[in-house]
Amino acid sequence: MTSIFSSAPIRLDQHGEVLGQRFSSYLAPTLKEAPAEAEIVSHKLMIRAGLIRRLAAGIYNYLPLGLRSLRKVERIIRGEMNRFGAREVLLPAVQPAELWKQSGRWEKYGPELLRFKDRHERDFVYGPTHEEVITDLVKREVRSFRDLPLNLFQIQTKFRDEIRPRFGLMRGREFIMKDAYSFDVDDAAAELSYQAMYEAYQNIFKRCGLKFAAVEAHSGAIGGNYSHEFMVLADSGEDAIAFCPACSRAANLEKATSVYPLTPGPTNAPLIKKHTPNCRHVPELARFLGVEEATIIKSLLFLANGQEPVLALIPGHREINLVKLKDALDGQEPVLASPEQAEKIMGVPMGFVTPVGAKVKILADLGLQRLKSGVAGAGEKDYHYLNAEVNRDFQVHAFMDLATVAPGDPCAKCGAPLTIRRGIEVGHVFKLGTMYSQALGATFMGPDGQESPLVMGCYGVGLGRTLAASVEQNHDADGIIWPMALAPFQVALLPLQTQNPAVAEATASLFDQLTSLGLEVLLDDRDERPGLKFKDADLLGLPLRVTISEKSLAKGEVELKNRADRTVSMSPLNQAAQQLQDLVKAMLSPM
Numbered sequence: 001m002t003s004i005f006s007s008a009p010i011r012l013d014q015h016g017e018v019l020g021q022r023f024s025s026y027l028a029p030t031l032k033e034a035p036a037e038a039e040i041v042s043h044k045l046m047i048r049a050g051l052i053r054r055l056a057a058g059i060y061n062y063l064p065l066g067l068r069s070l071r072k073v074e075r076i077i078r079g080e081m082n083r084f085g086a087r088e089v090l091l092p093a094v095q096p097a098e099l100w101k102q103s104g105r106w107e108k109y110g111p112e113l114l115r116f117k118d119r120h121e122r123d124f125v126y127g128p129t130h131e132e133v134i135t136d137l138v139k140r141e142v143r144s145f146r147d148l149p150l151n152l153f154q155i156q157t158k159f160r161d162e163i164r165p166r167f168g169l170m171r172g173r174e175f176i177m178k179d180a181y182s183f184d185v186d187d188a189a190a191e192l193s194y195q196a197m198y199e200a201y202q203n204i205f206k207r208c209g210l211k212f213a214a215v216e217a218h219s220g221a222i223g224g225n226y227s228h229e230f231m232v233l234a235d236s237g238e239d240a241i242a243f244c245p246a247c248s249r250a251a252n253l254e255k256a257t258s259v260y261p262l263t264p265g266p267t268n269a270p271l272i273k274k275h276t277p278n279c280r281h282v283p284e285l286a287r288f289l290g291v292e293e294a295t296i297i298k299s300l301l302f303l304a305n306g307q308e309p310v311l312a313l314i315p316g317h318r319e320i321n322l323v324k325l326k327d328a329l330d331g332q333e334p335v336l337a338s339p340e341q342a343e344k345i346m347g348v349p350m351g352f353v354t355p356v357g358a359k360v361k362i363l364a365d366l367g368l369q370r371l372k373s374g375v376a377g378a379g380e381k382d383y384h385y386l387n388a389e390v391n392r393d394f395q396v397h398a399f400m401d402l403a404t405v406a407p408g409d410p411c412a413k414c415g416a417p418l419t420i421r422r423g424i425e426v427g428h429v430f431k432l433g434t435m436y437s438q439a440l441g442a443t444f445m446g447p448d449g450q451e452s453p454l455v456m457g458c459y460g461v462g463l464g465r466t467l468a469a470s471v472e473q474n475h476d477a478d479g480i481i482w483p484m485a486l487a488p489f490q491v492a493l494l495p496l497q498t499q500n501p502a503v504a505e506a507t508a509s510l511f512d513q514l515t516s517l518g519l520e521v522l523l524d525d526r527d528e529r530p531g532l533k534f535k536d537a538d539l540l541g542l543p544l545r546v547t548i549s550e551k552s553l554a555k556g557e558v559e560l561k562n563r564a565d566r567t568v569s570m571s572p573l574n575q576a577a578q579q580l581q582d583l584v585k586a587m588l589s590p591m
């Protein structure tokens with residue numbers, strides 16, 4: 001049966017943007033069940049609420065509701081970028097390989113970079129990021145210090161052939177990013193550009209209604225020397241963050257540092273070889289010997305870039321940090337040696353590898369510097385050395401920070417015990433220095449006529465990931481709970497008896513009033529049971545719901561419900577629009 005609302009027009013604002021929309025004629029297919037591949041709640045709910053649909057691994061369609069929320073994130077980001085003086089451009093997704101060869105990333109980037117050839121057999125990439133393209137543009141257009149500072153941004157589709165695309169929009173292969181690039185005359189000026197973007201990002205995520213933290217970060221494949229990540233705090237987050245509750249210092253666990261508790265002092269005891277049967281792992285060995293795990297030296301054999309062997313030594317109670325180890329190897333990828341490789345290079349299985357007499361390069365964690373009476377593999381199956389001493393029994397190439405911080409470790413800044421929390425990286429700000437401008441020859445002329453390379457920064461936010469992070473943080477058992485700022489519509493209008501003329505008339509009138517006030521309304525005009533409409537309304541999670549029923553109308557009232565706190569109140573029909581407008585205003589995150 002067609003609804004009596006089917007002739008009601010869609011309401012547009014003065015720019016032609018949709019304010020009021022009817023559910024029945026919208027592509028908003030809600031689902032009872034999420035597909036099996038959806039592991040985390042945001043992915044499940046975004047599919048169930050009809051926001052997105054998968055096309056291929058890591059590649060998604062945005063349906064109308066999802067697109068509306070995406071546009072809201074986009075508007076917030078654009079507004080803050082404009083406010084902080086960045087200028088919008090739009091760069092191509094397809095980029096010639098020559099630029100990547102000039103920057104050196106054609107070789108470095110690896111299989112995440114989607115490469116292809118055109119009909120003339122010329123190499124191209126689908127841009128995973130745009131440092132090369134923007135630096136090339138600025139190199140051609142900017143000549144003088146008078147043109148600086150300059151910050152350019154775009155909101156555009158990227159492609160990264162992620163090894164494990166998952167969690168819906170959270171880790172896609174194709175995704176939309178806002179990327180900005182700043183160009184300055186020197187480091188001091190670049191610092192100001194960085195600070196401005198840092199502040200813009202604080203504003204963006206505040207306005208999105210997210211609980212987040214800015215954390216010190218590793219710079220990763222993009223390179224550069226200094227960066228912060230903006231992390232949305234959520235248990236499902238792929239990143240771990242070391243937080244100091246005392247001084248508020250926060251760092252990605254990939255690079256977090258700590259000052260280790262002191263390990264036992266000198267004993268000058270002689271090195272002893274001891275039979276340690278069935279002790280392949282640190283806890284068993286510690287129990288067997290009656291020693292602290294911290295005094296056991298874990299010897300891990302790696303192959304730098306899969307080739308040169310390197311022995312990494314770590315205190316037994318800590319894990320090796322591969323990001324730190326990679327930095328220690330000047331960017332060479334550390335690959336853990338296989339049992340066969342370990343046996344071939346060191347002559348024993350991995351658990352019994354010894355630094356004593358080892359012929360390979362040895363890197364030791366700082367935590368081992370003071371250790372005088374440690375336990376180490378003895379280079380023989382089922383044997384360990386007791387009283388092993390660095391610099392006496394074996395030499396190390398260097399002491400470096402190689403271990404991952406553990407909860408309770410003292411903060412490197414203030415000494416208070418660190419806690420570990422999980423987060424979703426939604427934004428990243430980098431200081432790039434001159435690595436790209438030098439590689440691509442992007443210089444400017446100073447007041448003295450001297451040519452110098454431009455000093456750069458780059459700043460990224462994932463739009464889809466921000467949306468998914470918002471759902472991850474704002475939901476309950478029944479569905480999404482949109483913050484007002486990101487909700488596809490602000491108000492859900494639910495007439496319960498669509499065939500009842502009084503209900504129909506009141507609904508049409510309220511729809512008119514609300515959209516005239518500029519409110520965004522999704523009218524559930526379907527001839528469906530109230531129960532189903534309520535369920536869908538909860539699933540979609542629009543912040544405010546207005547229910548119009550025969551019963552309430554008899555008293556001249558409608559029911560208002562707040563999705564987040566589930567409070568319900570009755571409002572006189574003729575005051576409902578005004579009341580809703582006030583609520584919407586109050587619920588937009590204050591700045």
Ligand code: ATP
Binds near residue numbers: 160172222461462463
């Ligand atoms: P990750 O470590 O999660 O792969 P990244 O460090 O590679 O992220 P950047 O290069 O800093 O990410 O990109 C900037 C922003 O782009 C990220 O903060 C994130 O919001 C978004 N982003 C990056 N990769 C993806 C992806 N695969 N899917 C969705 N968004 C992404």
Ligand code: MG
């Ligand atoms: Mg990445």
